[in-house]
Amino acid sequence: MFAQLQAEIAQKYDIHFNNLALLEEALTQANYINEHPEYQGRDYQRLEFLGDAIMQQSSAVYLFKKYPDWDEGRLTELRILMVQTRSFAALSRELHLDRYVQLGRGEELSGARNRESLLEDLWEAFIGALYLDQGQAVVMRLLDLVFFSKIETGFYDRFVDYKSKLQELLQKNGTVDINYEKIAEQQIENNEQLFTVSVALNGQKLAEGTGKSTKDAEKAAARIAYQNLTK
Numbered sequence: 001m002f003a004q005l006q007a008e009i010a011q012k013y014d015i016h017f018n019n020l021a022l023l024e025e026a027l028t029q030a031n032y033i034n035e036h037p038e039y040q041g042r043d044y045q046r047l048e049f050l051g052d053a054i055m056q057q058s059s060a061v062y063l064f065k066k067y068p069d070w071d072e073g074r075l076t077e078l079r080i081l082m083v084q085t086r087s088f089a090a091l092s093r094e095l096h097l098d099r100y101v102q103l104g105r106g107e108e109l110s111g112a113r114n115r116e117s118l119l120e121d122l123w124e125a126f127i128g129a130l131y132l133d134q135g136q137a138v139v140m141r142l143l144d145l146v147f148f149s150k151i152e153t154g155f156y157d158r159f160v161d162y163k164s165k166l167q168e169l170l171q172k173n174g175t176v177d178i179n180y181e182k183i184a185e186q187q188i189e190n191n192e193q194l195f196t197v198s199v200a201l202n203g204q205k206l207a208e209g210t211g212k213s214t215k216d217a218e219k220a221a222a223r224i225a226y227q228n229l230t231k
Contacts, residue, residue, distance in 0.1 A: 002027070005100045013142055015134065022047070022133050026125035027097060029118075031104025044125035051128030058140060059083050062148055081156040082147070089119035090155075091146060097122045162222040169229060170201055177202050180218045197221050 002024045010016050017023050021041065030043040059082055063075050081087070092098055098113050101122055112118050131139050150156065170176050184196035197217035198208045207228060209220025 022129040026129040032102040047125040047128035051124030088123040089116040092119035
């Protein structure tokens with residue numbers, strides 16, 4: 001089973017584990033071991049501890065070098081968005097770690113394979129295993145491909161409450177009128193709809209945003225307005 005995952009990772013990311021036992025350890029939950037007393041391996045908890053520290057350190061170094069003009073507050077804000085449960089869960093799914101994890105029967109029945117907190121643990125354990133097997137340079141190469149590259153795509157923006165951030169920014173000197181208005185609606189492929197919403201301050205339009213729901217369009221408009229005002 002883990003040889004198959006190794007083959008997938010090798011084909012897609014050109015990463016070849018020397019010690020498959022580390023990969024297996026990273027994807028074995030304690031409950032599985034408890035239910036299989038004959039099992040000789042270890043669970044992922046120690047590797048998770050190591051991977052968590054590596055992700056924090058690697059992200060901090062990358063952002064420090066990538067954005068030399070940013071202050072500490074801005075660097076910290078982005079790092080927090082990146083190094084968090086939903087981000088790591090998405091990466092686990094991207095590498096198909098969720099398909100290969102060894103779970104206890106109760107955990108399997110309860111849907112743990114789709115639980116974001118578990119997927120976060122798996123990603124951290126996987127990074128810990130990769131570090132021990134291949135070293136920091138290979139870890140950074142993988143992170144460049146699947147983690148840091150997502151900054152430019154706006155992937156981490158989905159974790160920001162831009163409506164609240166925009167409201168705080170606009171109301172820092174007192175109460176103002178912030179209004180969101182749907183200005184267009186069109187049907188796109190697969191019978192889905194695309195909405196366009198504008199956000200205005202005291203009747204003056206700040207930005208427009210689009211989304212597959214009015215809520216998503218409002219978020220997009222708030223993000224564009226906030227980013228324009230804080231450039």
